Amino acid sequence: MEQFFQQLTNGLAVGAIYALIALGYTMVYGVLKLINFAHGDLFTIGAYLGLTLLTSLALTEHIGPVWGVSVLAVMVMGLVALIGALLDRLAYRPLRESPRLSAVVSALGASIFFQNTVMLIYGARFQVYPQNILPKTAINIFGLYVPLIRILILLASIVMMGALYFFIQKTKVGTAIRAAAIDQGAARLMGIDVNRVILMVFLLGPAMGGVAGLMVGLYYGQINFTMGWVYGLKAFTAAILGGIGNIPGAMVGGILLGVIEAMGAAYLSIAWKDAIAFCVLILILIFRPTGLLGERVAEKV
Amino acid sequence: MQKKYNGKINPRNAVYTAVAVVLAMLPAFLNPYWVDVLNSIGIYAILALSLNIIVGHAGLFNLGHAAFYAIGAYTAAIINTRFGVPVLWLLPLCALTAGLFALIVARPIIHLRGDYLCIVTIGVGEIVRIALINNVFGMTGGANGIFGIDRPSVFGYTVRSPYQFFYLIWAFAGLTIFLFHLLEYSRFGRALNYLREDEVAAEGSGINTAHYKLACFVVGAAWAGMVGNIYAAKMTIISPESYSFWESVLMFTIVILGGSGSIPGVLLGAFLIIGLPEIFREFANARMLIFGAAMVVMMIFRTQGILPSRPRSYKLSKLRAGEGSP
Numbered sequence: 363m364e365q366f367f368q369q370l371t372n373g374l375a376v377g378a379i380y381a382l383i384a385l386g387y388t389m390v391y392g393v394l395k396l397i398n399f400a401h402g403d404l405f406t407i408g409a410y411l412g413l414t415l416l417t418s419l420a421l422t423e424h425i426g427p428v429w430g431v432s433v434l435a436v437m438v439m440g441l442v443a444l445i446g447a448l449l450d451r452l453a454y455r456p457l458r459e460s461p462r463l464s465a466v467v468s469a470l471g472a473s474i475f476f477q478n479t480v481m482l483i484y485g486a487r488f489q490v491y492p493q494n495i496l497p498k499t500a501i502n503i504f505g506l507y508v509p510l511i512r513i514l515i516l517l518a519s520i521v522m523m524g525a526l527y528f529f530i531q532k533t534k535v536g537t538a539i540r541a542a543a544i545d546q547g548a549a550r551l552m553g554i555d556v557n558r559v560i561l562m563v564f565l566l567g568p569a570m571g572g573v574a575g576l577m578v579g580l581y582y583g584q585i586n587f588t589m590g591w592v593y594g595l596k597a598f599t600a601a602i603l604g605g606i607g608n609i610p611g612a613m614v615g616g617i618l619l620g621v622i623e624a625m626g627a628a629y630l631s632i633a634w635k636d637a638i639a640f641c642v643l644i645l646i647l648i649f650r651p652t653g654l655l656g657e658r659v660a661e662k663v
Numbered sequence: 664m665q666k667k668y669n670g671k672i673n674p675r676n677a678v679y680t681a682v683a684v685v686l687a688m689l690p691a692f693l694n695p696y697w698v699d700v701l702n703s704i705g706i707y708a709i710l711a712l713s714l715n716i717i718v719g720h721a722g723l724f725n726l727g728h729a730a731f732y733a734i735g736a737y738t739a740a741i742i743n744t745r746f747g748v749p750v751l752w753l754l755p756l757c758a759l760t761a762g763l764f765a766l767i768v769a770r771p772i773i774h775l776r777g778d779y780l781c782i783v784t785i786g787v788g789e790i791v792r793i794a795l796i797n798n799v800f801g802m803t804g805g806a807n808g809i810f811g812i813d814r815p816s817v818f819g820y821t822v823r824s825p826y827q828f829f830y831l832i833w834a835f836a837g838l839t840i841f842l843f844h845l846l847e848y849s850r851f852g853r854a855l856n857y858l859r860e861d862e863v864a865a866e867g868s869g870i871n872t873a874h875y876k877l878a879c880f881v882v883g884a885a886w887a888g889m890v891g892n893i894y895a896a897k898m899t900i901i902s903p904e905s906y907s908f909w910e911s912v913l914m915f916t917i918v919i920l921g922g923s924g925s926i927p928g929v930l931l932g933a934f935l936i937i938g939l940p941e942i943f944r945e946f947a948n949a950r951m952l953i954f955g956a957a958m959v960v961m962m963i964f965r966t967q968g969i970l971p972s973r974p975r976s977y978k979l980s981k982l983r984a985g986e987g988s989p
Contacts, residue, residue: 643786647783
């Protein structure tokens with residue numbers, strides 16, 4: 363029971379991180395029908411920027427851990443969103459009219475570029491986050507202890523995902539995003555500036571991804587320049603699991619995948635932990651390509 | 664390329680012949696280190712040519728090619744170290760296991776749309792690598808891999824030095840180029856190109872697209888499996904890190920930057936991507952950065968690669984009735 367509960371909360375925290383990254387994939391896919399391979403690397407950049415800001419500004423020492431981390435998160439979100447918008451402008455926008463696979467290659471190229479930029483700036487070794495940022499306490503829930511950070515990650519993600527959901531569903535810009543996702547041509551005819559919608563998507567998605575990077579840094583305490591693509595692939599799996607192009611789907615898929623992975627690692631085999639997500643990916647694409655709540659992906663005629 | 668029967672020399676063919684002659688003579692002027700670089704280029708060239716069938720000709724995005732390469736290499740290593748069968752005799756078996764694996768894996772996923780296929784092949788590649796690390800069936804030696812693979816021997820001569828490997832590898836590359844050239848201009852090659860350009864139209868013209876997609880996956884994988892065999896024999900020690908996702912990306916980059924669907928393009932790509940970092944060693948760390956940027960720039964300004972495949976042309980006078988239809 364103890365182990366199950368620990369794995370469950372761990373899975374929920376990791377799943378919340380997957381969900382945050384998956385949102386970026388699913389929104390870009392919804393609007394552009396493009397798998398943004400560079401998204402995982404934006405997540406890495408978020409983790410590294412978080413580390414740099416954390417150590418150079420020492421915010422948490424000046425204004426306390428909670429405010430410090432919050433301000434840090436906002437800064438990371440802003441910076442990574444900027445990089446995301448730049449990525450769209452330089453690597454994807456010139457390819458809007460080209461065949462879709464050209465954009466996929468461009469995305470792969472951008473991913474390689476980001477990954478190696480991070481490696482050249484920070485070095486190839488693991489970088490370590492300072493250990494004393496958040497209090498290392500555990501919270502007692504019905505007699506079982508859960509580390510505080512897991513709860514914070516889960517809560518912060520739920521708040522952010524809720525805000526995003528509200529934004530997409532209730533605001534004018536959100537409506538424009540949904541319209542562009544359904545039919546770009548028609549949206550354009552209705553007077554929606556599709557390029558601005560795409561820019562918006564490339565600000566929101568990377569902001570979420572960047573914050574997820576910061577969370578991984580705080581949770582695991584170490585980051586590496588290659589981690590982006592493993593997290594990226596798993597988050598993409600989560601997006602497919604929930605149904606690609608579907609925002610609540612990405613949230614559900616992420617959390618579900620996190621829990622499946624944690625349970626698989628605990629009860630099946632720890633050595634095969636990384637393979638579990640890929641098996642889920644393949645099984646989902648074979649048996650239910652629409653995902654749990656989503657759109658059709660197999661070749662349509 | 665069209666066959667000329669009028670005795671005139673095609674300037675393109677003259678250039679290819681000159682390049683081949685220069686390449687064949689190069690080892691005489693180079694030290695073992697540089698010959699070894701040429702060997703690496705040769706291995707990647709063959710791998711990229713095999714991937715070119717899948718990515719370039721059929722337009723199927725495969726980012727897990729290293730898995731097939733790994734299966735070939737491990738087949739050779741396991742059978743050679745356990746049963747002592749000479750490595751090169753295992754070439755057909757390596758092709759068979761890699762091809763069979765491709766058949767089993769690709770069968771259920773082949774209908775997926777381009778970018779999904781890409782993601783799934785990445786997943787397959789990773790699962791294979793993780794399986795190798797976890798010492799699956801107790802045969803792959805875990806993270807350390809397998810060592811003590813025999814040197815290959817050709818007609819009783821053991822191939823040992825980089826110079827000898829140069830001729831073995833490039834002979835295989837030459838054979839690959841010849842066969843893949845024939846394949847490109849065969850009914851099979853034409854069908855693959857058709858389904859790359861317009862799958863619906865291809866299906867409508869009576870091309871069994873699922874069958875052809877699967878067949879090209881199996882051919883590409885089988886060839887990569889054979890390269891795996893040669894690689895295992897060259898290194899005498901293999902381990903899972905040699906088959907990481909980045910190997911697949913490297914092969915993919917060679918095909919895309921060189922010119923997908925074009926044999927000269929892919930060869931040039933292999934020289935540029937494997938060879939250039941050796942020349943500019945001080946920038947070796949930045950090479951993937953430059954390739955990444957080059958991929959983006961290339962897609963924007965020259966989607967077809969450095970040396971793109973030329974459109975097929977058939978002279979009317981040379982066509983007999985019924986010839987040239989797929």
